[in-house]
Amino acid sequence: MKAVVIGATGATGRELVLQLLANPKVDSVNVLVRRPFFTPDPKLHEVIVDFDRLEDFSHFIIGDVAFSTMGTTLKDAGSKEGQWVVDYDYQLKFAALCKLNRFHSFVLLSSAQANKNSRFFYTKMKGLLEEGIKALNFPKLIIVRPGPIDRPNSKRKGEQYAVSTLKFLNKLGLFKLYKPISTMILARAIMDAAFEDKDGLIDIYNPKEIWDELGEKA
Numbered sequence: 001m002k003a004v005v006i007g008a009t010g011a012t013g014r015e016l017v018l019q020l021l022a023n024p025k026v027d028s029v030n031v032l033v034r035r036p037f038f039t040p041d042p043k044l045h046e047v048i049v050d051f052d053r054l055e056d057f058s059h060f061i062i063g064d065v066a067f068s069t070m071g072t073t074l075k076d077a078g079s080k081e082g083q084w085v086v087d088y089d090y091q092l093k094f095a096a097l098c099k100l101n102r103f104h105s106f107v108l109l110s111s112a113q114a115n116k117n118s119r120f121f122y123t124k125m126k127g128l129l130e131e132g133i134k135a136l137n138f139p140k141l142i143i144v145r146p147g148p149i150d151r152p153n154s155k156r157k158g159e160q161y162a163v164s165t166l167k168f169l170n171k172l173g174l175f176k177l178y179k180p181i182s183t184m185i186l187a188r189a190i191m192d193a194a195f196e197d198k199d200g201l202i203d204i205y206n207p208k209e210i211w212d213e214l215g216e217k218a
Contacts, residue, residue, distance in 0.1 A: 015186075034049070
């Protein structure tokens with residue numbers, strides 16, 4: 001099994017890469033990054049790319065399964081236009097190159113409530129990205145839509161507040177379906193879903209399905 005990952009330096013992406021490297025089913029992992037990041041590993045090939053010219057690096061986008069865990073915040077991007085480039089344009093271009101290079105499986109880390117008809121910018125953008133990748137008709141497409149992600153040392157204040165609030169409510173037995181998920185557990189769910197042999201061309205994992213995949217109850 002040969003894997004290719006974008007978004008590998010994010011909190012979930014880096015954990016996914018480490019778990020892929022430790023998985024005996026995986027022979028090699030190509031990670032496309034803007035700058036060197038990972039500790040050397042015999043299975044790892046770190047490719048420094050310009051995401052604005054990703055097509056120039058298509059010869060590195062070769063394998064069996066591709067993972068896209070890329071994403072940014074509105075604050076880090078500086079504008080909705082900047083966030084759209086990272087969260088939509090780069091990922092759809094990556095998916096198109098994977099399709100061109102005959103990948104069997106594509107795995108997208110999306111978001112709960114992703115909906116192309118949403119009134120909210122973020123969830124609408126995620127929904128439109130899902131639709132764009134669906135239209136490429138991969139033999140196997142897996143979309144993972146987690147609820148709040150509990151990122152270690154997160155600097156996202158809104159996310160920190162949401163995670164801490166939900167953890168408190170979960171203790172009261174409320175909103176347990178949307179309990180925060182750690183990046184380590186989420187990465188395991190993503191990897192397990194990618195390697196699971198299930199019927200159907202498109203598998204969508206909402207929060208309930210993610211916890212079911214892990215064998216845990218929400």
